[in-house]
Amino acid sequence: MIYRVRHVTTYRYDKPVDLASHLLHLKPRALPGQRVMNARIRCLPSPDHATETHDHYGNATTRIFLAAPHKHFEVVAESLVSVDFAPPPPAEDTMAWEDVAAAAPDGEAAEFLFGSSHAPVLAAAADYARPCFTPGRPILAALLELNSRITREFRFQAGVTSTSTKVEEILRLKRGVCQDFTHLMLSALRGLGLPARYMSGYVRTRPPPGQPRRRGADQSHAWVGAWLGDAHGWVGLDPTNAIVVRDEHVVLAWGRDFADISPLRGVILGGGAHRLTVSVDLEAEGGA
């Protein structure tokens, strides 16, 4: 599937911002299964200085600096991305989850075993997940069940949580948004000794039957990358939608949690109060 991605972030400030620095994770990363045909970022006003690097995880990172006073700031990230992640192996062919846990500390995924500020290793989260992880169960079978269970048992509701809501609180509220479900699942898996990483990106919006696609209604999305062991590597699981990531998602970046790779972070001097609008378009090429 080929997607045309357009992600527009706009800040309007009450007072002029004298100096602004922004850190962006807004360029899709090239991966097996994801080809980035082009990607660019434009800002208004145009920056006085900008740098591009790859961070510790290998994500494309853009930093922009504005030194002229401005009351309006807009970032437009556009890309053309072809996505076709390999289907996961049959669940029964994957290793027992305990064996994955045992192999993890010496494997390539070791980094994602440890707790992080938004997705700590948490006994309560592990306890929530444990019924899916019966002894000797193939890891993917357990993961798929957990993935669906979160979708089923947690209500998707915006406005009840924020990026600083703790996993304990999400467990109690039983509601939240994609970030919250992702952090919860990360905490649960790490609590079981399984490596898991935070995936940031977009999911396509399926048009309801007979209606045009809802333009501009979407947001940044998040889901879980879970490790199946050396043989099968990583699989993407979207606990907000109870699906395995195949060709409906575009990956921007991964990290330990939201804080590592938030799409746009900034520090401004001045500005007073501000209003933020975000719109994401993920249009399938050829209208498919």
Added chain:
Amino acid sequence: MTAPMDEMVDGSGRIRPHWRDVLGAVGGLGRPQLEERARRLQRAAEEEGVASILPGSKSAAVGWRCDPVPLPLPADEFAALESGLAQRARLLEVLLADVYGPQDCVREGLLPAALVFGNPAFLRVWRRAAAPPRRPVLRLYAAELLRCPDGIWRVMSDRTALVSGLGHARENRRLMGEAMPEAFRASRPRGLSTFFELWQDSLQRLAPPRAGHAEAAPAVALLSAGHDHPHWFEHVVLSREISAALVEPGDLTVRGGALFLKTMQGLQPVDVLVSRVEATTLDPLEFAEADAGDGVPGLLDAARHGALSLVNAPGAGWAESPALAAFLPALCERLLGERLWLESLPTEWLGSPGAAARALAGPEAPLIRPAMDGAAPGARLDGALRAAVLANPSGFAATQLPPASVAPCFSGVTLAPLPVALRLFGFSDGDRWHAMPGGLARVLDDVAPMAGRLPRSGWCKDVWVLSDENGPIIGPAAQHLPPISIRRDSGALPSRVADNLFWLGRYVERLDRAARLMRATLSRLRRGVPLPREVAELAALASCLVEAGIIEEEARPSGGSTTALAAALALAVTPEGRVGRLQSRIASLTATVRDRLTDDMHATFVQTLRAARAAGDTAGTGLEALSRAMIANLRFATAVAGVASENMTRGGGWLFLELGRRLERAQAVLAEIGLVLEQPPARIEAGLRLVLELCDSVITYRNRYLAVLQPAPVLDLVLADPSNPRGLAFQMAAIGEALAGIAGSAEDTLIEQAGDLAQAAAAVVDDLLAAADQAQAASELPPRLAAMADALGELSNAVFRRYFALLPAAQVLGLDDEPAEVVPA
């Protein structure tokens, strides 16, 4: 438990040879003299700002005490430590390069993943997955060692983040040179200056090539968290040793990918930054845990792209992780192909199989430290720690503590053998590591923390490396720096420092004014039953005291009673009173501009301010004692004025101090004259006498006009005569000159405003001379003077707006203001 080794005495009770000279000199002093030297060390430390200026004041509340007996190290022993320190630093440098680069050590299993990826001190923002960091992460290093009973020094902690103590060591040496000259001459320890010169040289060489500024000398700055940081004085000392500008995060800004210092002369580039702040507070853009107001947004990116060299680079603190010690021997073999010469104290990471059980079962309680927090002091294993270790073994490291070697320390009464820890320092010039031939020895008394960060207070010893008679003389290599062009200004003056000097000037003058008003009042109160003239003067003085915020309205004399007034004045000199608070504010501002004052200037400030505070503290309610306290305050203000006039170059810093003083004095003169002249024409003479007294112009007037008091000549002297340094015209001229000096030009609206005020003052006197009845005209002056005071207030505000306008607050975007998500259909 084995007995500790004695640094001074060998196994058979003989004095070790390298102690003979030191002990001979110390013994030759005798105990009373040694006590005196210990006191002298303490006093010197206080005067130079190692300790706080006024008791209880927030600034630099550090209590480092330097022992009069140094810790000597023989040349050969130091040589071994030196090469060991250099090798250990090299090892950590290479290890850090790997951790912040390819991470082969983790892949090869030489380093547990938990100690890297589960370590909060591993700063991912500094790692580049694709290429190794451009420059070594580690440039400055310290190790804290204990000497074990087998006579071998072993490392207790590695210091790679803030590397504190270097400035204290430098300062100890200076103090010891003054307090213990006999011992110094007898032992001839190796000097420290060369080390600092070489370090300064190497820092300058770190400067990245700067486009378009090829001719300029590299700019090195030392970043401090500010004057209330426990190690502020150390930052002051260090910045001087290496000729670095002492800056705070708010002084810096990143523009176009490069770092600049905000100065009164505009933005000045910074090439090399020696950082003394926590790495995670350096840049709020990069560290989610930093507050918006912390650090400098973009600083890390400037360093990442090579526009700035950071010493040490962020992330270097990872190497402080106590658990790392367990893996260093194998890592040294692998990374350097060498045996580790300078060993650690036996240390295990309790996440290793079986390690926790061993640590818990051992006969001696080990030192338990968080495995990945080098700043933590650690504690001996006890019941509570045992439970914590069992719950999470991989969170801890256990170190077997030997009985540390003991050295003679002067307790104030006797010389007693006490355990010591030795901190050694080194820097890298890019090719090799240089160890400082000296160090900081901490006396491990009952209250001293064992390991971790350098505490804010403690008892320490200077470390004397004895010279090998045939040793080589090492000096800095010939430098290929461009010749520095002659400058007559005082260099870049950070805006914050200008602000502080401005306020220091204002507060010193405010204290001076308070003391003058109070002295004048007290002298009248002391006469017992006041004359009718004095009753009027006291009423006028009370108005001035109320206006200056020294007393409350209720304290005014009423119905012939001055009891409340006297009580209010006694209250004003207490630490919570107006005078006491002014003194505290001055003490704290003095600490903030410590790096702008020479040691002599600082000592003068501190001595006279302390004397003023002490006089107030002991004054009680006695009128005479209160008068004496006022004289002590005036003496302080005079000392500041004298020191400023004789010891400061007339550049940026002095201009702001001067501007603050003159503005404050001009406002006070106008306010006081206005209040004192609020008299019926018949009483105007009493007012005029008071005006002369408050403006310290009685004698000048008498010399000019003998005893006849008339409004025009009096007001000419205090308002219009530009030669009277206590009069208004003089202040306006000085303000104009200071403003011209700051702006670099005499064409300026603010200078015009100052000139207008001087003319208005002259016009007042002209009008008085032309008046038919001078007394009548004088008693009608207050509204006119009030208008002038308003104009002066506007000028003061305009100065503030131009030079010190507060920057808008910084805020972080994108954390909690993501708009609510819409469920994908």
